[in-house]
Amino acid sequence: MENTQMHAYSYLKRLLKQQEISVPELQRRIRTQGLSVNLKSLYRLSDDTQPVDRLDMRVAGAICSVFSVRLSDWIVFQEESQMLHTLAPQKQSRLDTLMGKNNQGELTATEREELRALVREAEEMMLVNARLLSQQQQRLKPEVLGSSVAS
Numbered sequence: 001m002e003n004t005q006m007h008a009y010s011y012l013k014r015l016l017k018q019q020e021i022s023v024p025e026l027q028r029r030i031r032t033q034g035l036s037v038n039l040k041s042l043y044r045l046s047d048d049t050q051p052v053d054r055l056d057m058r059v060a061g062a063i064c065s066v067f068s069v070r071l072s073d074w075i076v077f078q079e080e081s082q083m084l085h086t087l088a089p090q091k092q093s094r095l096d097t098l099m100g101k102n103n104q105g106e107l108t109a110t111e112r113e114e115l116r117a118l119v120r121e122a123e124e125m126m127l128v129n130a131r132l133l134s135q136q137q138q139r140l141k142p143e144v145l146g147s148s149v150a151s
Contacts, residue, residue, distance in 0.1 A: 007051035009127070011074045015067050016046060030062040037062070048127055048135070078128060088123040091118060 016026065030037050037059050045052065045063075052075065060071055067074070086096065086102045098115040101107050107115065 006079055008050060008055070008076050009050075009076050009078060010045045010052050011076060012049055012063065013048045013075055014045040015063075015069065019067060019149045021066075026066060029066045030059070033065060035059065035062050035063050049131060076124075084132060085123060087118075087125065088116070091121070093116065095122065097109075 014046065015021075016023065021029075024039065025044055027037060027042055035058055037056075041056075041059065041105050044050075045055075045059075055075065060075070063074070064071055086092070096109055096113070097116045098118065101111065102115060
């Protein structure tokens, strides 16, 4: 059995973008709830490429309150696997169809929601793949440096 690790990742950056709120503005809104939070901590939480090591639940609660979301809407646990992820062929085909209809301005409201969900899923896969590639690059760096020095 393969030993995989679970890591928590923050999608705070996505919430900030959706609500068109900056990190300093988020800090200000949290402060109005009577909680002081370090700006650097919020910037760290808005980095969706690095796992979240620690999370102050008071800060998490304040973020949930500001955005009116659940914790599970912006903190996601993912298994680390060495394989790159892709959409299932049926989902990719459906995504292509919906994107074509969107480009032609022919989406229904239901199809627009379906497209949003598929795009969100594809974005999450891209983030996972980017992390995997970055980790692999970091592991390979010493080997590449060592081999170039030796030649």
